[in-house]
Amino acid sequence: MAKRGNFTSGLGGVEGGVLEALQRKGISRREFLKFCAIIGAALAVPVDQVGRIAEALASVRRPPVIWLEFQDCAGCTESFLRASRPAVAEIVLDLLSVDYHETIMAAAGKQAEEAKEATVKTGGHLVIVEGSIPTREGGIYCCIGGRTAVEILEEATRGAAAVIAVGSCAAFGGLASAEPNPTGAVGVRDLVHKVPVINLPGCPVNAVNITATVVHYLTYKSLPELDAWGRPLFAYGKRIHDNCERRAHFDAGQFVENWGDEGHRKGWCLYLMGCKGPETYSNCPTVRWNEGTNWPVGAGHGCVGCTQPGFWDSMTPFYRRLPTVPGFSVESTADDVGLGLAAVAAAGVAAHAAGSIIRRKTEKTEESKE
Ligand code: SF4
Missing domain, CATH: 3.40.50.700 (NADH:ubiquinone oxidoreductase-like, 20kDa subunit)
Known part of the structure; x- marks a missing residue:
């Protein structure tokens, strides 16, 4: 990487510190500040903390x-x-x-x-x-x-x-x-x-x-x-489901029912295909992967719940949907009822999904009557 200017001005720096190491690599002040802004966003700190992060990193020893x-x-x-x-x-x-x-x-x-x-x-x-x-x-x-x-x-x-x-x-x-x-x-x-x-x-x-x-x-x-x-x-304070780009489809009762079906091609919700996003806590939807370009659910595969305790046992089979909450077994395909969904939050999600499915099926029934 080509060296582009001196970015020590206003940032300080110590011998053997982070700043010195970055300068040796030829990383520009602009790139450094951009890095600080991205990390500040990941940490969910106020924007005015970006300067504090920059100053701290510039003066700290590695x-x-x-x-x-x-x-x-x-x-x-x-x-x-x-x-x-x-x-x-x-x-x-x-x-x-x-x-x-x-x-x-x-x-x-x-x-x-x-x-x-x-x-x-x-x-x-x-x-x-x-x-x-x-x-x-x-x-x-x-x-x-x-x-x-x-x-x-x-x-x-x-x-x-x-x-x-x-x-x-x-x-x-x-x-x-x-x-x-x-x-x-x-x-x-x-x-x-x-x-x-x-x-x-x-x-x-x-x-x-x-x-x-x-x-x-x-x-x-x-x-x-x-x-x-x-x-x-x-990083783990919110559920995948809360920030998922497919969430609007979940709320609208629009679900992928088979790989490659119309819903899959249109980017609908993967809940029925086994997505574990409703009970998985991670910032994957916002931080993403591969230079922030995409993430598994964005690419069309359900979340496998890999950030949760008990993964792998607690999240397999990957392609079976989360169990319906006992007492809310109103889905016609409630084959997993009684498997013991522990999380209360997930209960709300499953109930919501059930409601969405019922709504969608009701709409279909109404359509077929017309
Ligand atoms: S169930 Fe999965 S695909 Fe659907 S909205 Fe939640 S996290 Fe996204």
Whole structure:
């Protein structure tokens, strides 16, 4: 990227800081401020906070990071490295001083282990964990350098400022913990109790949410407000269903009933095709993927609920619609009644959907009478 002007004016900066790292990469002041605005929007802070974010990032030292991978597919690392929005992928990496990351670090073997040990010894670092941790049989199902993931996690989190569990596996156990969970896979919060743990579930995690969490930490010197599952409210405070672009069709009782049917081609609601958006909390519809161009529901596939605890067991079969709420079994195709929809909120949604379907069927009946 070509260097375009000096953007230090008015922003300050410290040696070894974020600003210096960005300047070395030739990132322009305009790109930097655009990045700050995008992250401010993701954090849902008032517009006047963008300047504060810019000043904080310009003057802060990059926090040392240890990134651990356990029972994972490296999909979250891929998601993180391929982030090209906010505008400059480099900024994401330059916010952090990644001292240890098995997939991307140049060092290997003893040299890599020494880098990790030195970071832990200094303390105050961030630990990012990707993948679930197996606990059965003494944790033998995931060993690195002859040590179990449980041991490595315990050591790396000593003296850490916080742990960020990225992806559904690190947050809640994910796919590896699905029945019958042969390795006894668990999430980070099941094992780490002395250090704050922030969960950023998703399969994979959205890099914008990692970046926004780190920016919040650097700007406000505190962690973002979390929900009961340890997820930041800025990213997981609203249901997919609340911000979905197909919501108007849900409200109008316009549902896709078969893949490729007229409703599917017209972008109608995917509720009957198994969409789990009504009981899934995530900012996917607003942050999106691939430079913010699209997301699964936008592309025509229902939400699979990957940010919720218990994913995968709780969200499969993916192509069966959410159960109708007991006592509201008015749908003619209520084959799932009684499966026990736990969320009260989902009850309202299912009832709403039922009402919409009834309305639509009534309209059809009325039409056929005419
Ligand atoms: S059910 Fe799914 S597709 Fe339909 S409006 Fe809700 S989130 Fe969107």
